[in-house]
Amino acid sequence: MTSRGQRPSAPVRVVWSDDMLAYDFGHGHPMTSERLELTIRLAEQLGLLDGPDVELVDAPPASDDLLRTVHEAAYVAAVREASEHGTPDPQRGLGTSDDPVFPSMHEAAARVVTGTVDAALAVWEDRAEHAVNLTGGLHHAMPGAASGFCVYNDAAVAIRALLAAGATRVAYVDVDAHHGDGVQAVFWDDPRVLTISVHESGHALFPGTGFAREIGGADAMGSAVNVALPAGTDDTGWLRAIEAVVPAVVREFAPDVLVTQHGCDSHLMDPLTHLRVSVDGQRAAATLLHDLAHDVADGRWVALGGGGYAVLDVVPRSWAHLVGVATHRPVDPERDVPQAWRELVRDRYGRLGPARMTDGRPLRLRPWSSGYDPGDDVDRAIRATRAAVFPCWGLDPDLD
Numbered sequence: 001m002t003s004r005g006q007r008p009s010a011p012v013r014v015v016w017s018d019d020m021l022a023y024d025f026g027h028g029h030p031m032t033s034e035r036l037e038l039t040i041r042l043a044e045q046l047g048l049l050d051g052p053d054v055e056l057v058d059a060p061p062a063s064d065d066l067l068r069t070v071h072e073a074a075y076v077a078a079v080r081e082a083s084e085h086g087t088p089d090p091q092r093g094l095g096t097s098d099d100p101v102f103p104s105m106h107e108a109a110a111r112v113v114t115g116t117v118d119a120a121l122a123v124w125e126d127r128a129e130h131a132v133n134l135t136g137g138l139h140h141a142m143p144g145a146a147s148g149f150c151v152y153n154d155a156a157v158a159i160r161a162l163l164a165a166g167a168t169r170v171a172y173v174d175v176d177a178h179h180g181d182g183v184q185a186v187f188w189d190d191p192r193v194l195t196i197s198v199h200e201s202g203h204a205l206f207p208g209t210g211f212a213r214e215i216g217g218a219d220a221m222g223s224a225v226n227v228a229l230p231a232g233t234d235d236t237g238w239l240r241a242i243e244a245v246v247p248a249v250v251r252e253f254a255p256d257v258l259v260t261q262h263g264c265d266s267h268l269m270d271p272l273t274h275l276r277v278s279v280d281g282q283r284a285a286a287t288l289l290h291d292l293a294h295d296v297a298d299g300r301w302v303a304l305g306g307g308g309y310a311v312l313d314v315v316p317r318s319w320a321h322l323v324g325v326a327t328h329r330p331v332d333p334e335r336d337v338p339q340a341w342r343e344l345v346r347d348r349y350g351r352l353g354p355a356r357m358t359d360g361r362p363l364r365l366r367p368w369s370s371g372y373d374p375g376d377d378v379d380r381a382i383r384a385t386r387a388a389v390f391p392c393w394g395l396d397p398d399l400d
C-alpha cells in the first residue's frame with residue numbers, strides 16, 4: 001500500500017482528552033501535565049481546533065500485546081506492578097528521581113501510546129491528513145526500562161505499527177534538545193526506519209549519546225543520523241543544522257510516512273538544557289518539517305510533543321504554533337496571546353502569561369549553501385554529521 005499521488009481529503013487529527021493529563025510525575029517534577037493543559041487551552045483560544053477539518057480524538061490505554069511490539073514483557077509487567085502497588089523497580093528505571101512511580105502510571109503511559117499509534121495508522125490509511133499527539137514523543141523509553149521521564153516509547157510502537165500495516169520506510173526526525181536515544185536504539189539495525197536527531201551534545205546533557213559517529217548497525221548504516229550541537233546554539237545555528245542535514249537525507253530515504261518529535265526544550269528559557277532557540281525558531285522547524293512531509297511523503301505526517309519545561313512561557317506557545325502548522329491555520333507570530341488565556345495563567349500562577357506569540361527576535365537564516373566556517377563550533381558539528389552519513393546515502397558532504 002505505497003500508492004503515491006493525490007490523497008483523499010481528510011481532517012487533521014489532534015489527539016486529546018483530559019484523561020491524558022494523568023501522565024504526570026507529581027508536584028515539583030519538570031514533566032507536569034499542566035504544560036499540556038495550558039497548550040490545549042491556548043490552541044482553543046486561538047481557534048486552532050474549530051471546524052470540520054480538525055478532529056479531536058481520545059486514546060484508550062494500549063493493550064499489552066501492542067506495547068510488547070517494542071517493550072519486553074517483563075518490563076510491561078513491572079510497570080503494571082509499579083502502577084498498581086507502587087512497587088519501584090530501579091533496575092528498570094521505575095521509582096527513580098527521573099521516573100518516580102505514580103498511581104495509574106501504566107494506564108496513563110499506555111494512553112499516550114494509543115494516541116500515537118492511532119494517529120499514525122489514521123495518517124497511513126488516509127483517515128487523517130496529518131496528526132498531532134502533543135502528549136507523545138516519549139523518546140527516551142527503552143524496550144526494557146523507563147528513562148528520562150518516559151515510560152513507554154509511543155513513537156517506536158507507532159513506527160512498528162506502520163511497518164506492520166505495510167509501510168516500507170518510515171522516517172523519524174527528532175528536534176528535542178535531548179538525543180532521541182530510545183527510538184534510535186529500537187531501530188538501530190533496521191534499514192526500514194531512518195532516525196534523525198538534532199540535539200544538544202551529550203557531552204553536557206542527558207542521555208550522553210547521539211554523536212555524529214552513531215550511524216546505525218551493520219545492516220543499516222546511515223539509518224541513524226545525529227547532529228550534536230554545542231551548548232548555546234541559537235536559532236541561526238539550530239535551523240542551519242536542521243536545514244543542512246534533514247531534507248537531503250529524508251529525500252534520499254523517500255519515506256512513506258514522516259514522524260517528527262517537537263520537544264521544545266531547545267528554548268533559551270528552558271530550565272534543563274543549554275540551547276538558545278526561540279519559539280519563532282521552533283515554529284520555523286515545524287513549518288520546514290510539515291513542508292517536507294508534503295514533498296516526500298504525500299503529506300503523511302505525524303507530529304509529536306516531547307520535552308519542554310518552561311511551562312508557562314514556552315511550551316503552550318511553541319506547541320500552539322505546531323498545531324497551527326499542522327491544521328493549516330498558521331498562527332501569526334506578531335499576534336497577541338489571547339487575554340483570556342493570559343488571565344487563566346494569572347489566576348493559577350499569580351502572573352500573566354507571555355503577551356505575544358513571538359519572542360521578538362527576528363530569525364537570521366544562514367543556510368548551509370552560504371559556506372562552511374571551520375572556525376565555528378556549530379558548523380563543525382554539522383560537518384561531522386554530513387561526513388559520517390552522507391556517503392551512506394550517495395550524497396556528497398561537501399556539496400549543498
Ligand SMILES: [Zn+2]
Pocket residue numbers: 130290294299326328
Ligand atoms: Zn499540510
Ligand SMILES: [Zn+2]
Pocket residue numbers: 176177178263265306307308
Ligand atoms: Zn528533551
